Amino acid sequence: MSVVSLRGVTKRYGDTRAVDDVSFDLHENRIHGLLGRNGAGKSTAMRMLTGQEVPTSGQVRVFGENPYENADVLSRVCFIKESQRYPDIFVARHALEAAAMVFPNWDQDFADRLVEEFRLPLKSRVRKLSRGQLSSVGVIIGLAARAPVTLFDEPYLGLDAVARQAFYDHLIADYAEHPRTIVLSTHLIDEVADIIEHVTVIDRGRIVMDDSSENLRSQAVTVSGPTKAVEQFSDGHEVLHREDLGGFTRVLVSGVPTGRDTASLQVEPVSLQQLVVRTTQFHDAALAGSGNGNGKGNGKGAWS
Amino acid sequence: MTLTQLVKVARIQLVNARMVLGMPLLVLVCVLAANIVIFMAIQTPSPPGESAITGALISIYIVTLVTHVQTMTQMFPFALGISVTRRDFVGAAGLVIVGQALVYGVIIWVMALLEGATGGWGLDLAMFDLPFLQESNVVTQVLVYAGPFLLLSFAGLWAGIVFHRWGQLGVWVLGLALGALLVGLMALVGSQGWWQQVFDFFAETPTLLMFAGYPTLIAAILAAATYATSRRAVP
Numbered sequence: 001m002s003v004v005s006l007r008g009v010t011k012r013y014g015d016t017r018a019v020d021d022v023s024f025d026l027h028e029n030r031i032h033g034l035l036g037r038n039g040a041g042k043s044t045a046m047r048m049l050t051g052q053e054v055p056t057s058g059q060v061r062v063f064g065e066n067p068y069e070n071a072d073v074l075s076r077v078c079f080i081k082e083s084q085r086y087p088d089i090f091v092a093r094h095a096l097e098a099a100a101m102v103f104p105n106w107d108q109d110f111a112d113r114l115v116e117e118f119r120l121p122l123k124s125r126v127r128k129l130s131r132g133q134l135s136s137v138g139v140i141i142g143l144a145a146r147a148p149v150t151l152f153d154e155p156y157l158g159l160d161a162v163a164r165q166a167f168y169d170h171l172i173a174d175y176a177e178h179p180r181t182i183v184l185s186t187h188l189i190d191e192v193a194d195i196i197e198h199v200t201v202i203d204r205g206r207i208v209m210d211d212s213s214e215n216l217r218s219q220a221v222t223v224s225g226p227t228k229a230v231e232q233f234s235d236g237h238e239v240l241h242r243e244d245l246g247g248f249t250r251v252l253v254s255g256v257p258t259g260r261d262t263a264s265l266q267v268e269p270v271s272l273q274q275l276v277v278r279t280t281q282f283h284d285a286a287l288a289g290s291g292n293g294n295g296k297g298n299g300k301g302a303w304s
Numbered sequence: 305m306t307l308t309q310l311v312k313v314a315r316i317q318l319v320n321a322r323m324v325l326g327m328p329l330l331v332l333v334c335v336l337a338a339n340i341v342i343f344m345a346i347q348t349p350s351p352p353g354e355s356a357i358t359g360a361l362i363s364i365y366i367v368t369l370v371t372h373v374q375t376m377t378q379m380f381p382f383a384l385g386i387s388v389t390r391r392d393f394v395g396a397a398g399l400v401i402v403g404q405a406l407v408y409g410v411i412i413w414v415m416a417l418l419e420g421a422t423g424g425w426g427l428d429l430a431m432f433d434l435p436f437l438q439e440s441n442v443v444t445q446v447l448v449y450a451g452p453f454l455l456l457s458f459a460g461l462w463a464g465i466v467f468h469r470w471g472q473l474g475v476w477v478l479g480l481a482l483g484a485l486l487v488g489l490m491a492l493v494g495s496q497g498w499w500q501q502v503f504d505f506f507a508e509t510p511t512l513l514m515f516a517g518y519p520t521l522i523a524a525i526l527a528a529a530t531y532a533t534s535r536r537a538v539p
Contacts, residue, residue, distance in 0.1 A: 047538070050387070051389070052384060052538055052539055053538055054536070069389045069390060069391055070389070071305075071309060071388075071389045071391075071392055074387040074388070074389060075387060077387055078386070078387060079385070079387070081385070084382070084385050085378070085381055085382065085385075086378075086382055087320075087374070087378040087379050087382055088374075088378060089320050089323040089324070089374075089378075090319075090320060090382075091320075094319045094320050095382075097319050098316045098319050098382070098383075098386060099386050101312055101315055101316055101319075102312070102316070102386050102387055102388060103386075103387070141386070147387075
């Protein structure tokens with residue numbers, strides 16, 4: 001069942017379309033990955049579906065209602081973002097206390113355990129917290145709030161690998177006990193590949209991929225071998241990426257061709273990261289080819 | 305927007321009440337202490353029966369204004385980040401401000417009593433019991449002290465949300481626009497030869513109306529402006 005839906009949503013800032021005629025759904029009790037390059041429109045989409053921004057056109061529905069200024073809907077939505085600022089007069093504890101007042105499903109025991117685990121100094125002024133400690137404030141709020149719709153937008157800037165793993169572990173364990181709709185927006189695709197059940201990729205404000213992880217993985221393969229054989233194999237299918245070396249060729253094909261000769265070829269599964277990156281590049285190249293870019297995409301955007 | 309919801313959001317704004325409500329009072333106490341020290345040092349021989357007046361009371365009003373600028377520049381984006389609506393936030397800020405103004409009004413009234421009882425802090429110093437603010441009964445006296453808090457706090461909220469939406473430029477434009485409006489009014493008054501009426505207005509308006517009535521009216525307008533400006537504000 002869909003708990004969040006965007007239909008033909010566009011958000012324009014001046015001449016730029018940060019989000020351009022986008023439609024997708026978030027399904028109940030599922031972990032979604034919202035992926036894309038810097039400036040692709042992920043955060044804008046999330047701000048619209050949490051009522052923080054209003055779309056220029058199109059329709060946003062959360063639990064069937066418009067989330068803008070809708071206290072009833074918003075109490076069931078928790079949006080954790082990397083850019084969250086906290087009042088200077090706060091110590092870390094105040095942020096958690098405030099969140100505890102707002103979210104009806106808040107679990108204080110869980111929050112206390114997470115504070116322990118992330119070693120968050122509760123009495124430190126937020127201005128004195130490191131980047132990683134600030135991120136853990138957000139992560140703790142996002143997990144302990146147990147909001148039916150929880151969105152994490154790059155929640156772990158500055159968190160070390162151990163802390164990130166702790167976040168994933170807690171997320172999965174708590175999700176198993178208290179299923180909810182979760183959105184993870186991140187550049188670290190490899191790290192979340194095993195967690196996310198549904199993948200939505202946005203590029204230059206448009207959706208370029210929206211399917212279950214399972215489908216995506218089964219649809220694309222990397223094929224390598226003699227150029228001629230590879231070309232025969234991939235003929236008529238979408239080649240997202242191609243590398244040539246001597247007489248050998250390696251391609252990433254989407255839509256796995258069936259019943260074709262693979263005797264001289266090596267066929268391998270594709271990692272989600274590879275698929276997402278190559279699809280985005282393919283989409284970018286197609287746009288550049290047709291001169292249809294909206295000027296928003298920046299060639300320097302990094303995946304790191 | 306139920307009252308329970310407002311109280312909940314007000315509690316978020318007061319999650320660090322010691323800073324929000326305590327800071328202006330702390331500043332007030334420090335300013336009082338500083339004034340006592342200064343007046344001890346200069347020892348002006350004031351004529352008997354007349355107190356030396358200090359305008360230091362204005363400090364708590366200014367600090368309160370500044371804290372409410374921060375209510376919008378810092379607390380507002382945080383609250384929206386944890387799923388509070390703009391409507392509830394501005395409503396709750398109004399609730400906090402009205403309560404704060406009344407509590408501070410009572411505190412200043414108590415300080416005025418103390419001032420009287422101690423012979424002007426032993427120095428014939430008048431910081432709280434100012435002649436132009438005197439009222440004959442407790443309720444109107446507290447309202448006279450509270451009125452300017454309402455006015456300045458809501459002015460702080462509006463300035464804060466203007467800054468949050470349009471940055472320094474917005475505040476400059478707003479300030480210059482208000483300045484131009486003031487200059488225009490003064491030019492009008494001058495050209496029409498209305499100055500005498502203006503002076504009479506200030507001299508004749510009863511203290512209660514001047515310090516509680518009109519400020520509350522202007523505060524209500526500022527509250528509406530704050531709400532309108534917050535509608536399209538993004539955290």
